[in-house]
Amino acid sequence: MKKITDIIRNIGAFRFIMLTVAGTVNAFGITLFLTPVKLYDSGISGTSMLLAQVTPASLSLSIFLILLNIPLFLYGMKKQGGSFTLSAIYTVAVYSLMSWLITDVLPIDVSIASPLAGTDLLLCALFGGVISGIGSGLAIRFGGAMDGIEVMAVIFAKRLGLSVGSFVMVYNVLLYIICGAVIHSWILPLYSIVTYGAALKTVDYIVDGLQREKAAMIITARPDDIKKQLMEEFGCGMTLIKAMGGYSGEERTVLYFVVNRFQVMKMKGIVQKIDPLAYITLTEVADIFSINQDRT
Template structure:
């Protein structure tokens, strides 16, 4: 347990550092906006006196939201999320105000190229956010807001976050009287979203196959599939609703390269087999 917790907070620390690099070295110097509370913090830091820094707004806006969601998300998640945001804020402060890195008017690595800053800023901050989520924390309090309020107003969590970001980018465009930067921010948001998906769910998600067959074919199909793929297979009892005939359901998890061969094997043995395939994000097995 102790080793797991050390590993957890090590990865949360790395996540906070990565996210800070993406935001402070690519997005913020070019007045591009991250998504959620992070993007809101960037906007506030731009329209308020210099004393109110990005790091300050990250803490002021995020920490109360995580504490507000304490009952719904649990103490471990809340502490992990606050810890990650503090690391993010600390590294952002170091980059902006302590280290000899000039991020006042351009990215130290991508210059003033808006597309490069949007793409790499989104990619790097997305990797940080995805690593935080995968490690049991969070980088942004918008997740808490979405969990609490999305269901109350009858929309999904994803839609809630998307609406929040659209409103944020529209407000940024109105305040700045410039729509180019908000549009590039949408590019950054899209890239970040894909990076989060990659970190959280993996680039090649597994496929779960459920094969409904007549009982006389079950043993033969399972034998061939087991020999072909060397995978575990589960057999479930089933019954046709209209026919009342007894069926058996074969359940197994494959990768995408094995799906076509699985279909061929099943159809060769039972032409009447009914196959459904669903994508799954994670597989846990010893």
């Protein structure tokens, strides 16, 4: 009991508030846009929606969300830790409770709740995916999760020779195939792929941010001139790494430099003007953390 209390204290009130918001937002996206037109979410949420459709009315979406997700979170507790597990269970509980309130206690017709979407499958798929993606993204950003399949992916993907993303994608493809076979129609499962894509992109934006930086690795024989010009132009530091050409065997220097997307072309122009033979690679970076304010 003391351990659970310590975990709750470690999570903190603000994170619980944000996880509550995440579960609530996700519930609105699913129940107002997807469930009324029988579109499917991804992962365990989508599985729960399918099971709720083919089982007696007493077994609702909320029940399946709890029955399927919580065992998966508990199974992954050793690998993910108590704080994550409790945060995830709490988020799913909020998602389940809000889904029950919206669909059973305060039943809302989608045409009233969403006059823009109405019964238009494409709009429902897009709006439902974006809104549920906001909820899932907030859950991840504040230390929880909305779907137990992601936990299973972390545990089993490497054993199966897959990446976490590939594991989740394979699960969802199989889910949509099963949905099509069960309802004897491929229209709704195919529209559900649109939902999945919209949600996936929204989660990336929420977790990683809209403004992604570019990390440039510049391999050059004139590092001092390039370093001086770039630092004067952009007013920021960089890291120099000594290297050797694999073919020529000559000494080279790698400059590691982070810029935003609007500075990329100017950076390329400066480098090419000083050293036309310089080799530049660009990699997208989502988050940049600095332990202190000293520049490297």
